[in-house]
Amino acid sequence: MEAIYSDYYPIFIYVDKYRFSKNWVYPSAPVPYSLIRYVVSGTAVFSLDDTSYEVGPGDVFYIPQGKVLSCAAREEIVFISIRFIGSIQLEGADMLSMLWNVPIRHNFGQVPEMRDFFERIYASALTRSTFKMLEIRGYLNLILAHMACVSKENFNRDTTLEEDRRETEAHFDLQSIRHRAEKTARTNKDPRITIIVDTIVTHPEKNFTSKELCELAGFSESTLRRLFKEQTGKTVYDFIKDIKMTNAARKLLVTNEPISSIAYALGYETPSYFAKCFKEVFGLSPQEYRRTSHDV
Numbered sequence: 535m536e537a538i539y540s541d542y543y544p545i546f547i548y549v550d551k552y553r554f555s556k557n558w559v560y561p562s563a564p565v566p567y568s569l570i571r572y573v574v575s576g577t578a579v580f581s582l583d584d585t586s587y588e589v590g591p592g593d594v595f596y597i598p599q600g601k602v603l604s605c606a607a608r609e610e611i612v613f614i615s616i617r618f619i620g621s622i623q624l625e626g627a628d629m630l631s632m633l634w635n636v637p638i639r640h641n642f643g644q645v646p647e648m649r650d651f652f653e654r655i656y657a658s659a660l661t662r663s664t665f666k667m668l669e670i671r672g673y674l675n676l677i678l679a680h681m682a683c684v685s686k687e688n689f690n691r692d693t694t695l696e697e698d699r700r701e702t703e704a705h706f707d708l709q710s711i712r713h714r715a716e717k718t719a720r721t722n723k724d725p726r727i728t729i730i731v732d733t734i735v736t737h738p739e740k741n742f743t744s745k746e747l748c749e750l751a752g753f754s755e756s757t758l759r760r761l762f763k764e765q766t767g768k769t770v771y772d773f774i775k776d777i778k779m780t781n782a783a784r785k786l787l788v789t790n791e792p793i794s795s796i797a798y799a800l801g802y803e804t805p806s807y808f809a810k811c812f813k814e815v816f817g818l819s820p821q822e823y824r825r826t827s828h829d830v
Contacts, residue, residue, distance in 0.1 A: 546618050546659075547787070548617045549616045550656070553610065554612075558605070558606070559607075564602050565599060565601055567599050567617045567816065568597065568599040569595075569603075569615055570677065571593075572613060573612075574591065575612045577607075577609055578607045580639075583601060587638065589639060592641050593641050594681065599817075614656055616652075637681060726751035729750065730762065731773075733750060734777055741774070742770075742774060758770065775815075778800045782796055782808070793809070793824075808820070
């Protein structure tokens, strides 16, 4: 399983806990990012394109980027929703379903640690620390990988449902998850790469050059390119762009800050170039993204 999730680099955007009344309805709209939701309580119907799913307590629901989503609560519902996008290098909105057989919905009601797992992601995000954000990426990789493991294709159909349940619970031993998430979050084996990563993450407004980063860590440019790609899975340019886009998406979601201000604050010379870069990643303009992202 480690090989599965170590090759995928989701870009964490935002996590929140929602509580909606019985009459809550979210009208059909394409989702500009991927979502993974954990239903804490209540029931609802989540529809993707032309398929509807009944969801309830303990359900983990995966919503691929680009799918048309609509929701209707049957009673008051509470869920934790994690928003992310896949690596820019990996195209295809439904990549996880295609490559990993990640199911759209799976119930983990028999795995009580799951709620704690999602609550910890939520709590970690509230700290806004660099390490916690990297840790969240590790946790997110793990949960997607585990969902792949519980898909029908990955279960031995000769086993009983009880045996399947025990196998699922074994995958979700909380201490094991924490240990492996921390290990995944600390993929940088060379401490100098860690310094570079932390510097980029904590200064999204800067447009670092390779020369500046080499001077910071004492690398030659060729060594920087090689080690950075080996230990993050990305080029320096793509990593910087990911961090800028992640921050842009968060600002569009949780603030009313003008788009031009967001562009300048993230080091873009013009709002138009920022909008071009943003659309390359999310498939929507910043205005469209902000408009379609509310309450998803």
